[in-house]
Amino acid sequence: MKSDFRHLDSTAGTIRNTKREGHPQIHQAEPAAARSKPQQKPVVYGAARNTRGRAIGFLPRSEILHRIYNASVAGLLLFMVLPLFTLISLALLMTQSRPIFYRGNRVGRNGELFDIYKFRTLDTAKAAQLTKDKVLPAGSGLETPLGGFLRETRLDELPQLVNVLKGDMNICGPRPLRPEIADLLGPGSRGFSARLSVKPGLLGPTQAFMSHGTSKSVRGRLNAAMCIKPVSYRSELEMIVLVGACVMARSVSKLTSRLLRRNADNDTPMRDWAAKSGVMVSYRWADAVASPVRLIDDENLIVSDACPAGKGELVITHPDGTRRVAKVISEKRDTLAPGEVVLRYRPSSDYSHYILERYLMQSVVVPHHSHFLFRHVARAAKGRFHLTKRFADYSDYSEVSTLRFKN
The missing domain is CATH 2.40.10 (Thrombin, subunit H)
Known part of the structure; x- marks a missing residue:
């Protein structure tokens, strides 16, 4: 499948373009070697391509049609992944204590709170203390036996399809914020009001192209750019297929490597x-x-x-x-x-x-x-x-x- 999201492969270009719309600019310097040697092949940034008309956005043109679209897609996807949903639930039941699902407050549209659903992948109490004002640091050791695998492959996000069906979230939108993070950002933060004008989403550029460890400031600037762009349903459907294929490929790759991986001691070689x-x-x-x-x-x-x-x-x-x-x-x-x-x-x-x-x-x-x-x-x-x-x-x-x- 030819990806039409290459313009988001470098979110640097996407964020740079938001300067025209009043958002802060993140600048990635062009390599000096490329400037000093014109005969070299120039650096090609995905966002520089003329694909603005296809850029994904979160601002619906019709609230009613957008709600029908999201409920329909969420229902279809939930039906398709139901066997996988059941398999993960059984695996969690056998490898960790209850509860299987995580339920926590998130800030929705217009600042209203709702409960988000995920597969539980962390020691909930310790994670809540550690992530009060930041993302979960790498190597925290708080993952449950299957938590690391589910977080790496993003399969822990599947229960959020229920949130989409309930109307708390959309299929595509900015990543949901915890109330503590929203309070830190504050209503005076640039782009914060635009973010609260749309529903958070299960998928989006920050969820697809950024890791769990990416800072809130970098995520927020990209989300602010998307929140003022109108929805492109063709781009959304392409993103659903692209993310779904990548999640499945990543899951198979991670599962295979885990099954074939040999036990190693703590004195491990340097990873290249x-x-x-x-x-x-x-x-x-x-x-x-x-x-x-x-x-x-x-x-x-x-x-x-x-x-x-x-x-x-x-x-x-x-x-x-x-x-x-x-x-x-x-x-x-x-x-x-x-x-x-x-x-x-x-x-x-x-x-x-x-x-x-x-x-x-x-x-x-x-x-x-x-x-x-x-x-x-x-x-x-x-x-x-x-x-x-x-x-x-x-x-x-x-x-x-x-x-x-x-x-």
Whole structure:
């Protein structure tokens, strides 16, 4: 299926366009190398394509027709996923104590509160204390035995179809807010009133293209842009198919990897996110000099010892040549073999954190379009699916792949 949501693959462009409508602008700098070498292929951002007429929006043209549409789609989807719904319920019943479902307050249209339904995936009491004013941090350890799998695949959201049937939510809309987060944002926040003018949704750009760990400010700016755009039913239906296919593919992939995964001790090798995600990463510092990243995990990266610590940029290149840039701050951690150094890094902003999670770690529902299965097949058919040696300067990759880092 050809995705018509490529213009949302980089929400940077979508958010940048909202400046015309009075919303704050998030700017992602064009790589300096691209500016200094005009002969190179320019960076292609999905949002730059002329697809504004197809952009998804949350503002209904007719309240009555929109309600009928949402109830019909929710009823059909609930019928289709009923066997899966039952299977998950039984699995939760056998692996965790009751209750199976989570029920919590959310802020709906015009600030009215409603109870949202989900499969319970967390220790509810501890999670409530930990997430009073922020999203659940990674590695919290609060997931139930199946909670991590359900949260990663977003299958825990299926009971929200009941909320759509009840009229509390729409199929597509901004992610529902907890009252505590709504109080922190406050009515004076830019775009907050627009967000409360529409019903929250089960699906949407923030749910599909952003991870659980993406900050509320980044999510809020994109939602504000969508809340002032009229509904496109064709785009909504395409998103339903796209998200549904990605959720099923992700679920099968995660389940298979869990069944085949061997037990590992706590002294685990450094995970190479670039190799796992099928991207190339380079580290660029202030003078626009770039160096290939040999290995990169959640906190560390291995580069040439010529790379200075401090402010820099991670340039992520996808199979189709599209690039994304995340600004980071690094510090030297260790020296390896001659010519190699380990840098500990962290994103310099919430937006850079989102870029890393989406394009490097790919901890989102819908991956970058160049990673869709049919695109891999197309490249294979064209004879471009062979593995190219990423960095010729490194001769002994196997030696580094077994490195273990201890805190």
